[in-house]
Amino acid sequence: RVLFRSAAQDITAIVAGPAGSQTDVNARVLLKRYDEVFGTSSIVVNRPGANGQIGIASIIRESKLPHQGMMLLFATHSAILDASADNMSQLSPVVRTLHNPFVLYVRKNFPADTFTEFVAYAKANPGKVNIGGYAGMMPLHLATEEKNKYTTTPIIYNGRPEIDVASGVLDGGWHFESAIVNTGFADKVKILASTNCSVTGHLGPKAIYGTDRRIGCFYLLSSIWASASASSQDIEAMNTRINALMHSEWGKTTFIKRGGVIAGGSTEDLRIEATRIRTEWQRYKDKHGDKK
Numbered sequence: 001r002v003l004f005r006s007a008a009q010d011i012t013a014i015v016a017g018p019a020g021s022q023t024d025v026n027a028r029v030l031l032k033r034y035d036e037v038f039g040t041s042s043i044v045v046n047r048p049g050a051n052g053q054i055g056i057a058s059i060i061r062e063s064k065l066p067h068q069g070m071m072l073l074f075a076t077h078s079a080i081l082d083a084s085a086d087n088m089s090q091l092s093p094v095v096r097t098l099h100n101p102f103v104l105y106v107r108k109n110f111p112a113d114t115f116t117e118f119v120a121y122a123k124a125n126p127g128k129v130n131i132g133g134y135a136g137m138m139p140l141h142l143a144t145e146e147k148n149k150y151t152t153t154p155i156i157y158n159g160r161p162e163i164d165v166a167s168g169v170l171d172g173g174w175h176f177e178s179a180i181v182n183t184g185f186a187d188k189v190k191i192l193a194s195t196n197c198s199v200t201g202h203l204g205p206k207a208i209y210g211t212d213r214r215i216g217c218f219y220l221l222s223s224i225w226a227s228a229s230a231s232s233q234d235i236e237a238m239n240t241r242i243n244a245l246m247h248s249e250w251g252k253t254t255f256i257k258r259g260g261v262i263a264g265g266s267t268e269d270l271r272i273e274a275t276r277i278r279t280e281w282q283r284y285k286d287k288h289g290d291k292k
Contacts, residue, residue, distance in 0.1 A: 010069030011035075011042040014062070016055025016079045018048040022178065023222055026097060027074040029255060033245055051135065051158075052079020053087075060090045063227030070226065070234060077221035078134055080274050081281040088278075092232075093270035094224040095239045096263035097246065098255075102140055103180055104131075104193040106172035107165050115193040118172075122150035129153065132161030133174035139280035140195065141174055142287065165189050221263070221277065223270050239267055 013031055017023040024046060031042040047055035052075050059073045073091065080088070104115065112118040122129050129152040131141060141154050152171075155161075161173035162180060166188040177194065180186050224242070226235050243264045245251055251262055 011040055011072060012062075012067070012069060013042060013044045013072045013074055014055050014059045015044060015046050016048070016052035016073060016075040017046065019046050021048075022100075022176075023074050023076055026222055026255075030097065030242070030245065033250060033255075034241065037245065038241060051082050052076065053082055055079065056083050056087050056091070059225075059227055060087060063229050070230060070238065072238075073225040073227075075223060075225065077223070077274070077277050080221075080223070081135065081278060088274075090228045091225040092228060092230055092235055093267045093274065094226050094235055095242050095267065096221060096223045096265055096270050096273065097242070098222045099263045100176040100178055100222070102137060102174050102195045103177050103191050104144070104172065104174055105162070105165060105180060105185075105189040105191045107168050107170070108188065108190060109168070110171055110190065112192065113190065118192050119148045119150055122152055126151045127153055129171045130155055131172045131174065132157045132164060132170045134158075135281075137174040139277070139284045142284045143280070162189060221273060223263075223274070235267060 011031065011034075013027050015021075015024045015027050024044070028044050031044060034040060035042050045058075047058040049055075055073060055075060056079060059071055063071045072094065074097075083091075104118070106112065106118065110118075112121050131152045132155045133141060135156050138154055138156060141152075145151060155170070157173075160179075161170055162175055162183075162185045164170040165173045166185060172192075180189070180191065224238075226238070246255055246262045246264050255262065
């Protein structure tokens with residue numbers, strides 16, 4: 001059954017990140033399977049830069065040019081956090097793909113081996129512990145500080161904070177689990193806590209680090225958005241198809257190995273979640289400022 005009305009059934013996917021990034025790999029793996037099952041033809045184009053904003057600007061601009069088929073954006077929640085309200089109004093939610101729990105980790109010689117000890121040390125040394133992470137992780141950092149009543153010095157990174165933590169330049173950092181575990185850094189740092197939300201089928205932190213180390217329900221969100229020119233019928237059809245793929249045996253045995261938790265859900269689920277994380281990010285900026 002043909003669900004897309006466009007004659008060519010082409011899919012142009014813009015990845016708001018570089019080639020080889022987790023978002024890029026996820027997009028290529030998922031769309032390759034999508035083409036195999038549904039007979040479509042997909043092209044993946046990388047538009048990295050400015051924390052995903054170049055990719056967002058690209059789909060908005062290119063969707064206004066003559067084209068056939070469906071234009072999609074693959075992005076992480078860090079890109080969605082920084083997008084302007086005007087740009088967000090020109091995107092339509094399609095589906096969440098993966099959630100990747102964050103982990104709090106510290107240098108090997110940091111004087112704490114558990115999250116409880118970390119909190120005690122940070123309380124005894126207010127503002128002296130420096131913690132690095134991407135901008136999108138700072139709302140989580142703020143919420144964790146507020147919940148546990150300690151203060152550190154947050155440092156926003158555009159690079160990889162785990163490198164500086166492993167070398168001792170930073171005391172600790174926040175990163176998504178697969179970036180630490182799947183790249184060998186788990187042996188070079190101490191992981192103290194995970195934000196695992198006990199999602200069925202998750203491969204990682206709850207089993208590895210223990211339920212007592214759960215500190216909230218935050219995670220890296222990877223999602224798919226369509227250009228405003230896409231019809232609601234085409235968006236709902238793609239949502240249904242991608243959900244079916246991700247929750248199939250292929251999804252459970254292949255797609256999830258890319259790191260994270262299969263999310264899925266409705267288009268409205270994605271809209272609500274994006275609104276929540278944008279609200280949390282604004283709350284962080286209101287407290288710490290844009291350049292903290």
